[in-house]
Amino acid sequence: MKNSIKMIVGIFLFSLTAMSCTELELEKDVPNCIKQKIRKIQREDVQNPPASVWEWKDGNKTYYYITSDCCDQFNYLYDDNCNEICAPDGGFTGTGDGNCPDFNAQIEKTLVWKDDRN
Structure with a gap:
């Protein structure tokens, strides 16, 4: 019984590790x-509309817009250290x-990622 529990916990932990290490496209x-x-x-659950992350460049500064x-929620801008701006x-x-x-200047906006789940 103890071995079964250890094996289940081991599989669970391995699955979590594998998911967190999956390379993002x-x-x-x-x-x-x-x-x-x-x-x-x-x-998390899929957002409506789907979440997206954009890179904003203003001169030599880079920001990330998420x-x-x-409805009625703020869309946040972060610096490259993830400090909320x-x-x-x-x-x-x-x-x-x-x-x-x-x-x-004119902000250069580039899509980094968009949630494609349904």
Whole structure:
């Protein structure tokens, strides 16, 4: 009986490890902390609309924009260390939290990942 329980626990732990090490198919390379945020989204129910992650480039600064689930929620912008910068949009008014920096130039936006689950 003890061996059966140990084997089940071992299989479970191996499965968790294998899932967390699965290579993400991303459009471009991103910091590990952003990959972890994507993996967290993948463990949750599918959002409506599906979640996506975008890279925003403003001059020499890189940000990551991650969409939130559905209505009246902020969509957050993170720096390349996953520090939350602001919410550029979303919320009850749809205009974000008003705390974003003034972007100097035209922001170059590139899709990094989109949840393709149904």
